[in-house]
Amino acid sequence: MLTSxxxxxxxxxxxxxxxxxxxxxxxxxxxxxxAIAVPVAAYLMLDPSQRRKVRARGRKRLGA
Known part of the structure; x- marks a missing residue:
């Protein structure tokens, strides 16, 4: 079966x-x-602490 x-x-x-x-x-x-600009603009609107959380989450997912 295919994943979602x-x-x-x-x-x-x-x-x-x-x-x-x-x-x-x-x-x-x-x-x-x-389609490319919307997520980039949303990321740039985050606070520095929120950006750190997003980056940490991405790194965590890469190792899993």
């Missing part, structure tokens, strides 16, 4: 392929940049 993360990833890829056919290039570029 795998299903979400496969759905994202399928949606991306469909978007390549249906959406003009410059709008698609804006969508991709927006």
């Amino acid at each position: 993360k795998t299903k979400v990833a496969m759905g994202g890829v399928a949606l991306g392929v469909i978007a390549l056919w249906l959406i003009p290039g410059w709008i698609l570029t804006l969508l991709v940049l927006g």
